[in-house]
Structures are given as structure tokens and as C-alpha cells.
Amino acid sequence: MQPPSPSRPASISSRAYTPSPISPGPGTLASNGNVKITYTLAQSIQSSPHFAVLLESLRSRVQPLRNLHWKPSAGTLPSSSIRTIQSVDAELVPLDLGLSSARLSAVDGFGGDGTARSQIPGTVLAKPFINLWLGMCEDADMYKNVVRRQLKDWVASVTTQSKRDQEWLVVLVTMSSPGQDAAGSGGKRLFQMKGSIIDRMRADFTLAKRDRQVPRPYRSHRLTNSTISRCVQLNYVTGGQDDPAAWTELIAKIKDAIITTLDSRVAERIDDVRRTEAQRAVPGWNFCTFFVLKESVAESFEGMTLLDAALLQYSELEASFYQVLKEKNLSWFGKLGGTAPGDDAAPLLSVTKKPYRDLIMSNNISVFDFRCYLVARQCLLLAKMGAIADVANKAVGFIIDECDGWLEAGGAQESLSDTKGTNYNAAKCELLELSRAQLDKLGIRAGHLPRAVPFSTSLPDRETKSRHSATTYDPHAAVLDPNSEEHRRISRLGITNADLLEAIDSVAAFDNLYKRLIMRSVETCQSSGRSRTAMQLQGILAALHLHRGDISSAQSIYAKLPAAYANQHWDLLQGYMLSQHLETSNALEETPSEESIIRALALLKVDLLSSQQAQHDVFSTRTQQTLQSVLQASSNLSSPLQVQDFSPVDLKLTSPIARLDDSRDGSFLDIVAASRLPEAMEVNYIKVTFKGRNGVHAIFEHSAANLSPGNSPLSLFCPDPVSGLLAVSEFEYQISGLLFRVTPPESQKPVSSTKVSLAEARVNIRVPEDKQAARVTMEMPRHVILGDQRVLFKVYTGRNILRSGRMIVESSSGQIKYNIASAKVLSDSCGSINCTHGAVSIEDLPAGYELVLSVPFSGSPRNDELEATLNFEYTTVTQPEVTRTIKHNSRSYVGLPLIVNINDKFRDQRLFTNVIVHSANQELIRVAKVTLLNNPDSKLAVKQCTRSPVPVPVRPSRPAPWLFQIQSSDTNQLPTGETLKLKIAYRSLREDLDSILDGATELQNGPLNTQHKQKALRDSAGNALLNDSRWLDMLELLHQSPKSDPSTWAKQLVDNAPIKLDFDSVLNAIKGMREIDADSQLDTSNERSRWRTVTMPFDVPLMNIINRVRVIPQLSPGTLVYAGQPLDVIVTIEACFHWSGSTEDAGATYLMRYDMLSDMDSGWLINGPKRGEYITQDKSTYTLNLTLMPLRHGVLSLPVISAEPGDDSSGRRPSCETWQSDGAQKITVLPRNSTSTYTIAMPIPVM
Structure with missing residues (x-):
């Protein structure tokens, strides 16, 4: 075996090894620990x-x-x-x-x-x-x-x-x-x-x-x-x-x-120790003697339970040993070692395996045995410190560096500890992985495993190995006959472990050992969080089952692995596992099923992605084969198979703005279809669904097309006349029996509509508004009658001759009910219009026709805003086979822009009513006229105070009054309670500015401005004009001067406007406003009227008692009044029961109480019965005499006298109004230069 590399200490590798239990030698001095x-x-x-x-x-x-x-x-x-x-x-x-x-x-x-x-x-x-x-x-x-x-x-x-x-x-x-x-x-x-x-x-x-x-x-x-x-x-x-x-x-x-x-x-x-180490360069210095001396320090620390200090000494010894190896001075060691009998299976980390101390002292220890002893001592200390994970890591590094050529038995050894710590399990996993790698080599040597992936990955590289002899095994040599004696000798070469020898001789024993090792490794990897290594080991186990012909067991494992690799984003491995799963599944199934098609599609998805990344022919070939099998199998399905998470065709917008079709309702959407399939495919259809606000959706579709590999331009068409901003909801297309449906994810940040595909993000498109297309709207009527709630629904045919149509009106909130059956047709009669309880059906309407329906509704709109969803389906004469749909969510403000206050004053047999019109919600309006209408059989006569025919501007801070007089047509006949009609004709100032705003918007508009931007510019311009009080004053003077030169006014309005205005637009607007003002006094109830009207009921009030009070000073003409001079007055209270409402009330009598209101601020001192009671009846007069004394000089008003009905438990309290006819009369009191004394009679009032 090769000596270890001297360049580094033992390190952790990706492979692992399970060491034997660590046991210190008996009789070791350090283990005693007694002082x-x-x-x-x-x-x-x-x-x-x-x-x-x-x-x-x-x-x-x-x-x-x-x-x-x-x-x-x-x-x-x-x-x-x-x-x-x-x-x-x-x-x-x-x-x-x-x-x-x-x-x-x-x-x-x-x-x-x-x-x-x-x-x-x-x-x-x-x-x-x-x-x-x-x-x-x-x-x-x-x-x-x-x-x-x-x-x-x-x-x-x-x-x-x-x-x-x-x-x-x-x-x-x-x-x-x-x-x-x-x-x-x-x-x-x-x-x-x-x-x-x-x-x-x-x-x-x-x-x-x-x-x-x-x-x-x-x-x-x-x-x-x-x-x-x-x-x-x-x-x-x-x-x-x-x-x-x-x-x-x-x-x-x-x-x-x-x-x-x-x-x-x-x-x-x-x-x-230091003195000895300093003599390393001296001839005769011995490393083993130095080792024993320094080890005595480590053992001393160990005996005193200073384990970290002892471990430090061994770490320094290890560094010194690597220095010796680096210097290649191995004269103190006998040989490299590791080839003695039993070295292949003995517990490497045991300090009692060999007499290491004797071998060290005699300079006969091998390099291998020395490293075993050094690592064993370090692991023993780590184990005593409780660092089990560090023990495993240390063992891993040692085994990888020293024992790579061994064939270790995996699974025949016990673990160091039952610790569940992540670090320990990670190191243990590497030990087990190293054991599996050695077992792969053993299986290939014995002929139990093929020399193929994944087993052959454990073999060493050919170029890094030395020359082999007859006594060694060459892992890259040709496999001998399994039954030959030479094969038996080579496979058992250098192995003494009984379990390994049994595994070499028996395939069943080998498989049992291999499977137990794999399962143990999987459990350890899962405990340490190494999910990828666990999946790799499961794939190796499936390969073993497949090699043994156990397809069912292999298929059950391959079924779980693709999803796990997909979560880890390992596309190449996922594709391999999918292909293995597909092959094993097809081997078990006789006919293709939907499950097999889904598995093939999953493989096709991964292969398409892998072929783009790796650019390898193997993916292209497998992709073509998989595609053909999928298309053939899906064509036999009874219904299309939906595919949700995979799309071999990507769609991308060419332009973010749709194109209108000038000849018909609808719009085109230009896209590019990018096919990743290796060959041309026939697509049955392509459909892209867009969604807008309030549930509006549009479908752009293309019929059958042939898509070649790469990009193919297409134009999708949507027949529905939609407009505005739309977002992609999903798109789908069908190839053979496969229906691919893709739902793009929500984008976290704005994306360009033309730079990403429709599958990557929900891109937006904008559809321009088609002015010539059919449309439906909801509007507030121009003539509103309070008590009769109605709304207008309009259907505009545009360029189309409508063959048939059906409109359904729904309330999204459910608070409003629309009575379609009671609708009135306000437009000219044309075609067939049928209003039922649920919908409006129309037939044969010409082009350019506008159908106006006045529909009553019930319920209270929230915030005076009426909402409705209009669903309109129609067909045209030119395309009767196409059914177009319009879904329009409409909102209409039904609140009035004005507020009416009524102030009533009874004066004898007449009633004066002051109608004050205020502007509501900061709205600027112009009121053309206010009329109070009575019924033809009314007994009351109404007269209006004459006003100028010019419309009156009404602002929030400046209301406008209208005065009416109401009296009985026959003065001898008592009026009864009647209800009149108050009708107000008005027009919003913003409506007058429409043409001016159109001109101002055109000056700021570009050719690509969207409808939404145009509306925003228009609103901004309108607010700027309406918020400029100086400009509004000029506009008001314009209305008050109907005969002035319009060009002069147009120039003034343009020059003084807060925004840039177009002169021609302003001039045309002035002319139009004058035409509108000329029609302001006309009574029109047509919806085409330029003036809006609101009609509200006016209940004529009644009053039981009307008191007229008069204070008459008793002065001769030319008499002067001085301060402190008494003044005799006669007070009369005249009663009138004309407005009591009935003859019975007119003939009744009532107890009344009067009171003269006076204080020091009024300047009068009152003498006499200033407070009292009296009986009154219709046309009766009550008179009393009083004396007034002015307390100061100046112009003084006469005292105020009130009269109210007294408490009468016999019946209800009558209504009463008292007015003083001479309330505006004043008396001039002169100052007095001298003091005078007057004697004033003090009559005693009779109560």
C-alpha cells in the first residue's frame, strides 16, 4: 500500500468508515489517574x-x-x-x-x-x-x-x-x-x-x-x-x-x-521535551524516543483529567510526525505496514491490538501501526471528552488517507455511540459510505456486481495506481471465469474476515450484507440532514434490485426518487431516475395508461431542460423517443389528458398593445410561440385567457397550426369588444390527446410584457377602446323625480347590425333590485325589444342605434353610488355563428349635486315660500329656473317672484334663493293640505367645460397615450380650471353678458387659464354655452335635453293660528320723544285661522298667552300688563294699553310681543305663528338736557 501524503493531516472525505470500539490498554499508567x-x-x-x-x-x-x-x-x-x-x-x-x-x-x-x-x-x-x-x-x-x-x-x-x-x-x-x-x-x-x-x-x-x-x-x-x-x-x-x-x-x-x-x-x-526536540538536527536523534517522552506529558495530563491539554500534546506529536514524513526520514520505522495478517479486519482504533509501546521503543513499528496508535490515542481522549462526532471525523480522515486500498466489511461493526447529534451522524455517514465503496470493489472483484455505474464509481482511477503483481489485485483487469480457481484466489486475496469471505462465496450473503449497509447508511444520512446522499444510496439499492431482476422492488424505489430530486433541483439525476422509473414501469405494464403517460411527460420535461443545459446527444435521442411514445399513447385516450405543470411550448407577446379589427368587433394579439420539441408538431388550438378588473375576462384564440422547432409568429383573435388593462390568467393548447394548461405565477415586481414568456409571470396587455364596437352602459337619468327611482341602461349597436342580443342586469352587492319587467323604452321604436323579469331580449337592431331603457330599482345605494353588472351577449348579421360577450361593471352616482332648503312665512291669507338652492359636494352648478307647479284641480294659486332668464351660478359658498307666494284661489274657501311639485332645472359646470377640456387634453396627448391616461389628463385639467376662482368669475361674467363678443371672452379665458387651452376649443365652447343658455327656459323632458331637472314633492304647510301684532304709539304728528319721557302705546293682536286646514278648526276658540319681550338692552321700561292671557277666535282682535319709557336716547325699535297657545289638557296644542307687522318701525329718542318729574298712574291689572 502507498504511504500517506505528508502534505496534510488526516482530513474528512466524502466517504465514511465505521470504526471499532475504542478501548485503552490495560495497565496503562495514564488510565490509573491516582495521585x-x-x-x-x-x-x-x-x-x-x-x-x-x-x-x-x-x-x-x-x-x-x-x-x-x-x-x-x-x-x-x-x-x-x-x-x-x-x-x-x-x-x-x-x-x-x-x-x-x-x-x-x-x-x-x-x-x-x-x-x-x-x-x-x-x-x-x-x-x-x-x-x-x-x-x-x-x-x-x-x-x-x-x-x-x-x-x-x-x-x-x-x-x-x-x-x-x-x-x-x-x-x-x-x-x-x-x-x-x-x-x-x-x-x-x-x-x-x-x-x-x-x-x-x-x-x-x-x-x-x-x-x-x-x-x-x-x-x-x-x-x-x-x-x-x-x-x-x-x-x-x-x-x-x-x-x-x-x-x-x-x-x-x-x-x-x-x-x-x-x-x-x-x-x-x-x-x-523541548530540549530533546531542539536536538533534532543532532546525529543520533530518535523520533520514537522523542515520541515516548512527549507522550508521557500527555498521559500525565490525562491522568489528571486535563483531557484538552493531553489532546494538545498528541496534536503536536501528529504535526511532528507529518514533518518527519515530509522530510522522508523514516529510518526509525520498520516498514510502511498495513499488510500483516488481520490488518484488513482488525479494529484499527484499538490501542491493544498490538504491543505498540514495545514496537515504538524498539524502533520496529511500521508507519501504518504508528498512525493507528496515534489516531487511537486521540480518539480515546475525544471519546472521554464526549466529542463523539469529532471521533468519527478523525477516524474518517485516517481511513481515507491510510486504508483506501482495503476491503472493509460494512455492517459488521458497531457504532461508537447512540448519539443523535447531527455532527456525529454526518461523520458516521461518511464512514458508512466509505464502507459501501469498499464493498463495491469487493463485489466487482467477486463478480457479484457489474463493472458499471453506479457500482464502478468506487473503483480508483487507472492512471493513479501502481503496477500490480501476481500477489495483488488489479481492479481494472478483465473479469475471470467465476467458476475458475484463479478467480476464487484473486477474489479472496488478502482478506481474512469471515463475513467478507462468506459474502465473496455467496451472492445471497453479499446482497444481504450490501442491503443492510445501504439501509443503515440511509438512516444515518437522514438523521444528519444529508438528504441528497440518502437519495443517492436509494438509487444504488434500486440498481442492485434491477441487476438481480427484481423489477418490482426497483420500480417502487424509482417511483419515490424523482420527486425528491426535483425538490433539490437536480435535473440530470431527476431525469435519470424518471427514465429508470419509466422503463421499470413499462416492463410491468402491458398497455400504456394515463399514469404511464404522466411519467413519460415528466421525463420529457426534465430532458428538455437538461438538453438545453448540457447540449448532449443522449438527451435529444431520448426526448424524441419519449415524445413519440407519449403522442401515440395519448391519441388513444377517450378524452384529452390535462397537463398542468409542464409546457413544451412557450408563448411571448410581440407587443403589449392589442390591435383592433376595423371591420368587426374584436382585437388581435400578436405572439411568438417557441417550441422546444425536437420536431414539428400539429397544435389543435392555442387559447390565452386574460382577466381584468371586476371579473372581466377575454379569450384570444388561434385555430390549428403547425409549430416548427423554434419561434413561430401567430396572431390570436378575441371577438369580444373588451378594452383596458388585462392580465394573463392562463393559456392552453392541445397536441394530439394532450391538453397543456399553464397558469403563470404572480410577479413580485413589475416585468416587461415582451421580455418574459407568459408562463413566467402574469404580464399585462392593453386593449384600445373601439368607438365603433357595441357597448352597454348605465347612466343616471337627466330628469329625476324623487320617489320614483330609475336608472338608464343604454345599448349601442355601433358598426354592427344586431341579429339577436340578450342583456342580464345583476347587482354585485345584492342590495339593489332592478325591475327589468317594468322598464320603459325611451328611444325610438325599432326592432324587437322584450323586457322580462330576468333579462332584456332584442332582435334586428340597425347599426348606429342606441337603445335607452328606463328601469326602476329598489334599495338604497351605498354612498349614493349605484352599481350593476351588465352581461350582454349578441350576434351580428355578418357573423351569426360567433356569439360575442360584453361584461361591463358599471357605477353611476345617483346623488343630486344640489341641496334645497325651504323657508315658509305665513302672512294672513298668504304663504310666502323661499326656496334656497345650495351646491352639494363642492359641485359647481348653474340653475336655469325653479318652478313650483300645482295640480290642475288645485285650490291654490302660486305666483313666483320674477327673475332674470339668465341661469344663476351656484357655488358652495353662494346659494341662490327663489321666492314664491301661495294663496287660495277663492279667498272665501279655506285651503287644505296639498302637495305641489318643485322642479329645478340645472346643469353642472363641468358639462359646460367638456369641449374646453377635450381641447386641453389633445394638447398634452401623444399618439400612444392610453385611454386611462387620457381620462387622467382630462380630470387634472378640469380640476385646475374649477379650482381657479378668478377664472370662474370670468366665466360667470361671460354668462351674464350674452351679447358680448365671444372672441374677446375666448382670448381672456385662454390667457388667464391656469393650464394651456386651445383657443378654438374655448371659442366653440362659448358659442355652445350660449346656445344652451338660450334653451334654459324651455320645458323638455327628453333624455337628449341639455339641462337636467329634478322634481321633488312640495307639501303645502298648514297653521292653526296666525297672529298679527301691532304696536301703535299714541303720538301727535310732529311730537318729539325725549329720554325718560313716558310714551303711551296701544297693542293689538289680530288672529287668523285661514290656514287651519278645516272648517272645524277655523271655528274653534283658544286660550292664548302673550308676552312683551324687553330687557335693559332694548332701551325701554315697560309699564302695564306686559304679560297676560286672553281668549281668541278667527278674525278676533285683542287690545291692551301700555306705557313705554325710553331709558336712553337714540333710534329704538319697538318691543317685540309674542303670543302662544296656553296649556289646554282638553285637546292637542294648536300650531301658531306670530308676526309683527310694524316690526321694522323705529322711534327716535332725543336726549334731555334737564331733569323732569312725571307722575305715572299705576293701574292694577285684573287677573
């Missing part, structure tokens, strides 16, 4: 019966030790941040001063005397980290004479050169029982004595920093104090009542000692 703590028991504590319990309690508290915080020394690790060791077990072992040194040297590679270094370094965990001395002493003399000497000897023994990196600690144990009274005097004395002993110990065995026996390069950064306390007191309570707080100081000291020892040892070991 050794030695202890020495003094004779005093050994004689205590509680020392065993004490020792066990200490052991339970150090197994494990938690949360050790280590800040590595500078240069130890790349990051100097604090590392937390979550948990580490400590092992308590006794210190044997005579034998421990030799035992430890054998384990850790140090000489017994500490002078010689071994060539096989171990981890820093093998030697003890800390040495403890545990003893008891209660007597100061005993400590001075015996214990202190023993401690000095012990300290000297644990601080030798071989133990220079170990910490030591003296623990003074004080034992007490739970019942002991520590508060007594004896207890105090004992406490003080023990306290003095621990103080003496600290004084004797506390070292300064400079006295500590640690080499300077490895001194811990934790030695921050000037002295190091190595003596700890432990207050141990016997009897099972151990206090955890008593151990706090001791455990803290132990932790700190462990961290200090760890820091110094790691720093020393890393320094050794």
Missing part, C-alpha cells in the same frame, strides 16, 4: 486504638479530591489561564524508607540513588506527590526531647535529591471524645499546651522561600508568602462524631501541595 500520597505514622499515634479509623477517614476524604485549580507556569501550556481539575483520586500508601526508593525507581524510570535517568520515562503521577507525617504529642518536653528529633530525621529522608519535587507536611493530631468538656480549666490547659506544641512545630519546620529544595527553574508561582507553613493541626473527634470542618485546613494544604508538585514536574518534563 500517590505517602504517610508515616509516629509511634504515639500507632499506639492509639483510633489510628485505623483516623487513617480510613483521611483516605475517604482524598478519594476523590475535587476542584483543584492550577495556573500553569509560564511556557508550560499555550494558555496561562487557570485550569480546573474537577476530580482526581489520591492513593494513600505507607512510606517505607528502606524499600520505597528502589520500588519507585523501577516503576518510574529513576535510579535508586537518584543520580541516573532511565530511557523509558513514565508519567508524573507514578511518584508520590506529598509525604505526610501523622503523630500525636501532648507534652512539650516530649516534643523537645523526642518528637522534634524524629521529625528532623523524617524531613531529611523526604527531602533527598530523589524527592526534590515532592512536598511534605506534618500533621499534629489531637483526639477528643464527644463527652469531653473542653470549657473546663483542664480543657483550657490542655488546649493551651497543644497550641504551644503546634506553634513550636511551625517555628521549627517553617522554611523560607530560599530554603526550599526545589530547583529554581521549577519553583511554583504559589510561593507568595515569605515563609511556607508545613505544619497542620487536626482536631479529630472519636466515637463516630467526626466534624468535617476539622479537615478543611488539612485538605486545603494537600490540594495546594499536589498542585505545586504537578506544576514543577510538568514544567520539568516539558523542558526535557
Whole structure:
């Protein structure tokens, strides 16, 4: 096998491999993870019966030790941040001063005397980290004479050169029982004595920093104090009542000692590694020795559960190894390896497969085995860290780089974990894919699989392989006879796995293994979100079924794959799967069905797209074959098969504006039909449907045509006289028995109608209005009668001689009901017109005829806007076989542009009515006349105040009044309640400006302006003129001067207009307005009248009592009135019951109350009965005398007197109106220069 590429580390490939379970080797130092703590028991504590319990309690508290915080020394690790060791077990072992040194040297590679270094370094965990001395002493003399000497000897023994990196600690144990009274005097004395002993110990065995026996390069950064306390007191309570707080100081000291020892040892070991690595250029340097030394650092970190730091060491070792490979210096390795028996099926990621450490130390390990060991150690650490996905990724890279020539068994190995994480499943998917690729090679070698796609894609490239010998297998060699012995030998060459050997010998075993591997790979890919890889594997499984002749199973798989590839937009693969699905389906079906035609159309759709992208002959050939089969099968169908999502013909507009046919109703639409089919096709018809506003639609159609490959120009025709802006709704065409129907999507942004096809977006077209075509409209009548709601429906025949027609009127909202059966024909009688309950039927109407129908309706239009949908179908004499349709959604404003206010004043036997006409909705109107009409048998006579015959302009801020007088024709006959008719003739000012606006619009119009734009320009010009008050004043003066020169006025209107006007149009408009004004006084009810009229009912009001009040001053002619001078007046109240409405009411009597209204502001002081009651009847007069005194000088109005009916519970309250005949009379009061005194009689009124 070839050596791996030295240019890069192991990387992730598109193939995958499932590794065997990772298992660390037994007895590995790093796997132990125990920190050794030695202890020495003094004779005093050994004689205590509680020392065993004490020792066990200490052991339970150090197994494990938690949360050790280590800040590595500078240069130890790349990051100097604090590392937390979550948990580490400590092992308590006794210190044997005579034998421990030799035992430890054998384990850790140090000489017994500490002078010689071994060539096989171990981890820093093998030697003890800390040495403890545990003893008891209660007597100061005993400590001075015996214990202190023993401690000095012990300290000297644990601080030798071989133990220079170990910490030591003296623990003074004080034992007490739970019942002991520590508060007594004896207890105090004992406490003080023990306290003095621990103080003496600290004084004797506390070292300064400079006295500590640690080499300077490895001194811990934790030695921050000037002295190091190595003596700890432990207050141990016997009897099972151990206090955890008593151990706090001791455990803290132990932790700190462990961290200090760890820091110094790691720093020393890393320094050794760096020193060794720096000697790489020195002759005799050995990479394997360097590897073992650096690995000891990694194992030390692993034992302290610093897994990330350990992984970093192996990553650096891997980088060094690739550097060695790059330099091609492989003298420390035995051979490339990978060809030993069992290497093809052994668990590659197991560190116990071979004695890797022995092979490394003896320089006999192969490159392959070394990489296996290195990757296995890295994966073991990743697995301990829980990074299962990283383990799989690491294994993938290793297998791809190192084992590409192997034939691995897929499915015979277990997964690393049941983790459902996406990353893990993705890496696992690559491992399984790599296994499948190797199994493809095995199947092709054994003859179980054909050397064809998709199985042959796993074979390596021919040019990248080296020369093969008789002992190797050439994957590109010719396949031997499956029954020959040579074929059996070649197929089993280099394979020792039992499952693989069984699969080689048996097709059924091979298929079972292959299918299980495929299904497992599919599930893993789906879990990791690799849907495309899962679909590829399912296609390979279908190919295996097809190769074995299981067409049904292959067809069931191929049926699902095209839709999945379509969602992923893989057109080439979708086409391949569709072709396979079609072939397998046809093999199972005897006669073609609609389902088979649909499958063939799906393949045809993909092949047409693929042929444009790839430009390959294979697509063209397959397309022709598929097309012929589809056309042949569809021609036998009983009805056309609708195809919704595929169109081999694209339609594109040549122009966004339709062409009118001047000889008939309808329009043409020019398109280009682009056929993607490889040969000419006969199309039965092409139909494009457009939709407009309010449900209007139009169909442009072309009869049978022969479409060649490429572009074919066509002209579609729509016979319906539609106009305006239309959008494509759908288009359809039929080829043989296939009906293709395409609905374009909604476009998110405006698109050009001629740059995109009709299938890509809903493009718009504009159909010009045909002035000569038939049309239907709805309008408001020019003569409106309130109480009789009617609307006009007009049918204009245009250029056509209508043979027959039928119009249906509908209300879109359902609020309005049209009574078609009661319609009146207002136009000249012609042809046959039949109005029924549901429709209007017409026959034989000539060209240019306008049918006007006045149709009553019921209901209340919303916002005074009447809406109706007019559906009109008609045929013409020239084309009786063509039925044309007009659907017109019409809206008509039925509100009046004026408001009428009526003010009635009763004066004796006469009624004065003031009719005030206001403009509504800011509308400018001109009122020609207002008349009040009575019935022929009316008993009332109506007279109108004479006005000028010139129409009166009415603006929102300037209403116009008309005054009428109503009285009885016979003065002796009482009037009764009658209803007259108020008729108002008016005309909107905008109607007068039509010709002017037409001229202004033509000045701004271009040849391509649309109908919609023309209307917008017209409205804009009209608003500009009507909003200019100065221009309107000039127009009003024009109407008031009917005999002035029109040319002069036309020039003034053009020069002062806010917009550009055409002089001729203005001059013609002035002449037309004068003709209209001349007809303003004519009474016409024809719909062709130029003036509109509105007729409304006028109810003549009645009044029971009409009071006429007179205030008569008693002054001689020429008498002057001065301020403060009394003035006698006579007040008379005359009653009139003429307008009571009946003889019975005219003869009644009523109780009345009068009141003279006066205050200080009026200037009069009233003396007399200013308020009182009286009885009144028809033509009666009530008189009273009053005295008025002017309080100030000036012109004063006479006081106002009101009279109202009094409260009468016997009947209803009569209506009453009081008017003062001398209300306009005033009295001049002169100022007085002197003061005079008058005596005024004060009569007592009789109540």
C-alpha cells in the first residue's frame, strides 16, 4: 500500500468508515489517574486504638479530591489561564524508607540513588506527590526531647535529591471524645499546651522561600508568602462524631501541595521535551524516543483529567510526525505496514491490538501501526471528552488517507455511540459510505456486481495506481471465469474476515450484507440532514434490485426518487431516475395508461431542460423517443389528458398593445410561440385567457397550426369588444390527446410584457377602446323625480347590425333590485325589444342605434353610488355563428349635486315660500329656473317672484334663493293640505367645460397615450380650471353678458387659464354655452335635453293660528320723544285661522298667552300688563294699553310681543305663528338736557 501524503493531516472525505470500539490498554499508567500520597505514622499515634479509623477517614476524604485549580507556569501550556481539575483520586500508601526508593525507581524510570535517568520515562503521577507525617504529642518536653528529633530525621529522608519535587507536611493530631468538656480549666490547659506544641512545630519546620529544595527553574508561582507553613493541626473527634470542618485546613494544604508538585514536574518534563526536540538536527536523534517522552506529558495530563491539554500534546506529536514524513526520514520505522495478517479486519482504533509501546521503543513499528496508535490515542481522549462526532471525523480522515486500498466489511461493526447529534451522524455517514465503496470493489472483484455505474464509481482511477503483481489485485483487469480457481484466489486475496469471505462465496450473503449497509447508511444520512446522499444510496439499492431482476422492488424505489430530486433541483439525476422509473414501469405494464403517460411527460420535461443545459446527444435521442411514445399513447385516450405543470411550448407577446379589427368587433394579439420539441408538431388550438378588473375576462384564440422547432409568429383573435388593462390568467393548447394548461405565477415586481414568456409571470396587455364596437352602459337619468327611482341602461349597436342580443342586469352587492319587467323604452321604436323579469331580449337592431331603457330599482345605494353588472351577449348579421360577450361593471352616482332648503312665512291669507338652492359636494352648478307647479284641480294659486332668464351660478359658498307666494284661489274657501311639485332645472359646470377640456387634453396627448391616461389628463385639467376662482368669475361674467363678443371672452379665458387651452376649443365652447343658455327656459323632458331637472314633492304647510301684532304709539304728528319721557302705546293682536286646514278648526276658540319681550338692552321700561292671557277666535282682535319709557336716547325699535297657545289638557296644542307687522318701525329718542318729574298712574291689572 502507498504511504500517506505528508502534505496534510488526516482530513474528512466524502466517504465514511465505521470504526471499532475504542478501548485503552490495560495497565496503562495514564488510565490509573491516582495521585500517590505517602504517610508515616509516629509511634504515639500507632499506639492509639483510633489510628485505623483516623487513617480510613483521611483516605475517604482524598478519594476523590475535587476542584483543584492550577495556573500553569509560564511556557508550560499555550494558555496561562487557570485550569480546573474537577476530580482526581489520591492513593494513600505507607512510606517505607528502606524499600520505597528502589520500588519507585523501577516503576518510574529513576535510579535508586537518584543520580541516573532511565530511557523509558513514565508519567508524573507514578511518584508520590506529598509525604505526610501523622503523630500525636501532648507534652512539650516530649516534643523537645523526642518528637522534634524524629521529625528532623523524617524531613531529611523526604527531602533527598530523589524527592526534590515532592512536598511534605506534618500533621499534629489531637483526639477528643464527644463527652469531653473542653470549657473546663483542664480543657483550657490542655488546649493551651497543644497550641504551644503546634506553634513550636511551625517555628521549627517553617522554611523560607530560599530554603526550599526545589530547583529554581521549577519553583511554583504559589510561593507568595515569605515563609511556607508545613505544619497542620487536626482536631479529630472519636466515637463516630467526626466534624468535617476539622479537615478543611488539612485538605486545603494537600490540594495546594499536589498542585505545586504537578506544576514543577510538568514544567520539568516539558523542558526535557523541548530540549530533546531542539536536538533534532543532532546525529543520533530518535523520533520514537522523542515520541515516548512527549507522550508521557500527555498521559500525565490525562491522568489528571486535563483531557484538552493531553489532546494538545498528541496534536503536536501528529504535526511532528507529518514533518518527519515530509522530510522522508523514516529510518526509525520498520516498514510502511498495513499488510500483516488481520490488518484488513482488525479494529484499527484499538490501542491493544498490538504491543505498540514495545514496537515504538524498539524502533520496529511500521508507519501504518504508528498512525493507528496515534489516531487511537486521540480518539480515546475525544471519546472521554464526549466529542463523539469529532471521533468519527478523525477516524474518517485516517481511513481515507491510510486504508483506501482495503476491503472493509460494512455492517459488521458497531457504532461508537447512540448519539443523535447531527455532527456525529454526518461523520458516521461518511464512514458508512466509505464502507459501501469498499464493498463495491469487493463485489466487482467477486463478480457479484457489474463493472458499471453506479457500482464502478468506487473503483480508483487507472492512471493513479501502481503496477500490480501476481500477489495483488488489479481492479481494472478483465473479469475471470467465476467458476475458475484463479478467480476464487484473486477474489479472496488478502482478506481474512469471515463475513467478507462468506459474502465473496455467496451472492445471497453479499446482497444481504450490501442491503443492510445501504439501509443503515440511509438512516444515518437522514438523521444528519444529508438528504441528497440518502437519495443517492436509494438509487444504488434500486440498481442492485434491477441487476438481480427484481423489477418490482426497483420500480417502487424509482417511483419515490424523482420527486425528491426535483425538490433539490437536480435535473440530470431527476431525469435519470424518471427514465429508470419509466422503463421499470413499462416492463410491468402491458398497455400504456394515463399514469404511464404522466411519467413519460415528466421525463420529457426534465430532458428538455437538461438538453438545453448540457447540449448532449443522449438527451435529444431520448426526448424524441419519449415524445413519440407519449403522442401515440395519448391519441388513444377517450378524452384529452390535462397537463398542468409542464409546457413544451412557450408563448411571448410581440407587443403589449392589442390591435383592433376595423371591420368587426374584436382585437388581435400578436405572439411568438417557441417550441422546444425536437420536431414539428400539429397544435389543435392555442387559447390565452386574460382577466381584468371586476371579473372581466377575454379569450384570444388561434385555430390549428403547425409549430416548427423554434419561434413561430401567430396572431390570436378575441371577438369580444373588451378594452383596458388585462392580465394573463392562463393559456392552453392541445397536441394530439394532450391538453397543456399553464397558469403563470404572480410577479413580485413589475416585468416587461415582451421580455418574459407568459408562463413566467402574469404580464399585462392593453386593449384600445373601439368607438365603433357595441357597448352597454348605465347612466343616471337627466330628469329625476324623487320617489320614483330609475336608472338608464343604454345599448349601442355601433358598426354592427344586431341579429339577436340578450342583456342580464345583476347587482354585485345584492342590495339593489332592478325591475327589468317594468322598464320603459325611451328611444325610438325599432326592432324587437322584450323586457322580462330576468333579462332584456332584442332582435334586428340597425347599426348606429342606441337603445335607452328606463328601469326602476329598489334599495338604497351605498354612498349614493349605484352599481350593476351588465352581461350582454349578441350576434351580428355578418357573423351569426360567433356569439360575442360584453361584461361591463358599471357605477353611476345617483346623488343630486344640489341641496334645497325651504323657508315658509305665513302672512294672513298668504304663504310666502323661499326656496334656497345650495351646491352639494363642492359641485359647481348653474340653475336655469325653479318652478313650483300645482295640480290642475288645485285650490291654490302660486305666483313666483320674477327673475332674470339668465341661469344663476351656484357655488358652495353662494346659494341662490327663489321666492314664491301661495294663496287660495277663492279667498272665501279655506285651503287644505296639498302637495305641489318643485322642479329645478340645472346643469353642472363641468358639462359646460367638456369641449374646453377635450381641447386641453389633445394638447398634452401623444399618439400612444392610453385611454386611462387620457381620462387622467382630462380630470387634472378640469380640476385646475374649477379650482381657479378668478377664472370662474370670468366665466360667470361671460354668462351674464350674452351679447358680448365671444372672441374677446375666448382670448381672456385662454390667457388667464391656469393650464394651456386651445383657443378654438374655448371659442366653440362659448358659442355652445350660449346656445344652451338660450334653451334654459324651455320645458323638455327628453333624455337628449341639455339641462337636467329634478322634481321633488312640495307639501303645502298648514297653521292653526296666525297672529298679527301691532304696536301703535299714541303720538301727535310732529311730537318729539325725549329720554325718560313716558310714551303711551296701544297693542293689538289680530288672529287668523285661514290656514287651519278645516272648517272645524277655523271655528274653534283658544286660550292664548302673550308676552312683551324687553330687557335693559332694548332701551325701554315697560309699564302695564306686559304679560297676560286672553281668549281668541278667527278674525278676533285683542287690545291692551301700555306705557313705554325710553331709558336712553337714540333710534329704538319697538318691543317685540309674542303670543302662544296656553296649556289646554282638553285637546292637542294648536300650531301658531306670530308676526309683527310694524316690526321694522323705529322711534327716535332725543336726549334731555334737564331733569323732569312725571307722575305715572299705576293701574292694577285684573287677573
